[in-house]
Structure formats: structure tokens, C-alpha cells
Amino acid sequence: MGLKCFVVIALALLAGCATPLPTAASKVMATGPIESLAIGPMRMARENGFLTVNTQLSNTDTDNRTLYYRYLWLGPEGFPVVEAESWKSLTLYAEQTSFLPAIAPVPQAVDFRLEINTP
């Protein structure tokens, strides 16, 4: 009985602590149409005081694709807390799934946006 209670409480606590996965639609800012690219789950956590993010991306095309991306880091009011970071290039092989990990540059960042450009 004691063990059962412990498990129930532990599960309830874990559920309370887990950050709900943000939806891609609310976090992605596309600069133009996103072609042959599926944006999967996004993970957001705070590690050692810094916001960390990971986004799953899949190339739905049967050819390799290059895309450009960068993260924007936002404060509690929804405005950037630092200047935009540099654009990065990523090559996804045909039908490959990859991840875009990132760490916020300042502890003040509480939210993010992923800017994507598919040339």
C-alpha cells in the first residue's frame, strides 16, 4: 500500500514537473515556404540556469536538402533578450531525421522561436 502511494505521488510530481512539448506552429517562423521539411517535437528545458532547446527535423524529400536556421531568444514579454544569432546551414540527407540543439546565450531567455529558410 505504501509503495503504491509512493508511485502515485511520484508520477503526479513528475507530471507536474514536465514541461509540455511546445507545438512547432507556435515556435517556428518561416522566411518563405517550408518545402519538403517536417518539423517534429520540440524539447525545452532549463539546465544550469540556461534555456536549452532541441527540435526534430525530417527531410521528406528523396534528395538531400540544405536549409538555413537560427534560434531567437525571447524574454518574459515575448521580445528578444539578445540580438539574433547567426544563421546556420544544415544539410539533411534524403529522408533523414535530425535534431537542432541550442542553448540560450543568456539566462534571461525564457522562450524561443526557430527561424527557418529553405532555399
Add this chain to the structure above:
Amino acid sequence: MLVRVSSLALSLLLIGGCAANHSPVLGSGNISYGDPKAVELVTNEFGSTDLQMIAESMTRSLAQSGVLKGRPVVQVYDVRNKTSEYIDTRDITTSIKTQLMRSGTARFASDNTDMQSQVDHLKLQNQSGLYKKSTVAKTGNMIAARYRLEGSISSIVKRSNDYKDVFYTFSLQLIDVESGLADWMDEKEIRKTTER
């Protein structure tokens, strides 16, 4: 009379027409400002995007690692350039330093290139007799670094008739001055290929 008025009006119109530039720009249209954060693919030599990617990646990895607890004092050493290219590695360390400073995770002691200026200025304040005694910075109060940050950049270049491939590896480590142990280390790999 009519001819005079007409020619005057025409001149004014022409002058006005020439000066009808409403943008605050001076000079020819061949020059423009670009996005400093854009991906630069002009040549496959070390470029601005490489510098930005390295600095961003290293800074964030170090800041988030949790090693820099209590804003320790760090001394930055030059990054050794082991590539065959000329790379101003000072730009990389300055960028890393600036970003770490912005993140509020570390304080920086005068590094090896700034140390002479620091010592000279302390001597000037203390030995020249030019300054008001109460405002003079005392000697013996400089804060010693707890960590030193040093790294290197190397490259492997391969050429064929059709391709030129450059593979850069940038590595950085944070060493505890007292113990001599590396408390944090990370590396960033960059591949740039040109198809001829």
C-alpha cells in the same frame, strides 16, 4: 517675360527633380550594407560564419556546463592557429570573451596581450607622482585567474580536380590553474566543400 519665368520654373523643376531623394543615403548604389548574421559562402576559406558559429557554440557550451559557478576569474590565452591559412584567432577569443561576459558567467583577468598595458598603467599611477594619492589604484590587488582558457584550430585540406574540401576543428579547454586539470573541453567541427 514669359520666357524668363518659364525657364526659371523649368530650372527649379529640374533642380527639384534631381534632389528628389527621400532616403537618407549618400553615395552610389553599388555599395550596400548586408546582414552581418547571414551565412557567408563567398569562398571556402575561414570566414565570418565560421567565426560566429565557433564563438556561439563554445560560449554556450561553457556557460551552460555549470563549471563557471560563482563567476570565476578567467584568463584567456591565444588560440593556436595550426591551419595553413592566416586566421586572426584573436577575433575568436575576443568574441568568446564578449559573449561569456554578456552571459554573466565569468569575469576576465587581463590576458597575456593586455597585461603589459595593465602593469604600465599601475606603475604610472603609483610612480609618476601625477595623480592624487586617494585616487591611485593600489598595487598588489589584482585578482589572479582561477582558470585559463586556451584552444587551437586546425584544418585538413583535400583537393581534387573537381573538389576542394576543408575540414576545420576548433577545440577549447578550461584549465584550473591550481590543479592543472582541464575542467571543461569542447570542440566544433566545420566542413566546407567547393565544387569546381
